[in-house]
Amino acid sequence: MTNSPKRIKKIAVYGTYMTIVLLLWVLGNCNFGTPDYRLDIILEGGVTGTPEAGEHLHKDLSEINYEYTGIDPIHTVEVYLNDIRQTYSGTFTMYTDVTLVARLVDIRGRWSITIQKIDPTETFVFDLTLDGAGITNGTFSDSRGYSGTWTAENGVVTITYSDWNSVVLEGAVYDMSGIYLENTENKGGWSSERRS
Secondary structure, eight states, X not given: OOOOHHHHHHHHHHHHHHHHHHHHHHHXXXXXXXXXXXXXXXXXXXXXXXXXXXXXXXXXXOEEEEEEEESSTTSOEEEEETTEEEOSXXXXXXXXXXXXXXXXXXXXXXXXXXXXXXXXXXXEEEEEEEEOSSSSEEEEEETTSOEEEEEEETTEEEEEESSSTTEEEEEETTTTEEEEEETTEXXXXXXXXXOO
């Protein structure tokens, strides 16, 4: 068997044909550098919304809208995107794998409270411990020995002292801050930081 010009031509045509087929196969399975990122969504008990729980694939720079609510509408929901706390609804851009966890807000535990009273100007800083059988109400005590009851419903937290100047702390469940009331009169504001 000699390499005749016809044989060489056939091998060249066959080689070119196989190269084109291989190139088309590679190009057909390539997304041209646009990666797919995984969005893992975990909905804890009592939460509903979109996107639904499960694993989803999205292209780089896709915008994802999300919104979650409590099955019981009096509950407040918080969302964690890769362990960073967010509100119950919003938008984010996919540029890496993301884990989204939606859960009911549970304010029970120990908090550091700062009250800024405006008339007369005073600042109070103390720890407050919220207890309760459920996440919507219970009792509390603070590090100064005062106590009372609390509720957390429809996004509003109300902390009512039973033994300190008719004081009520009212605000948002999500960020645990708001207004400071004495005898139902606005006397300033309060903020908090979770301790446990």
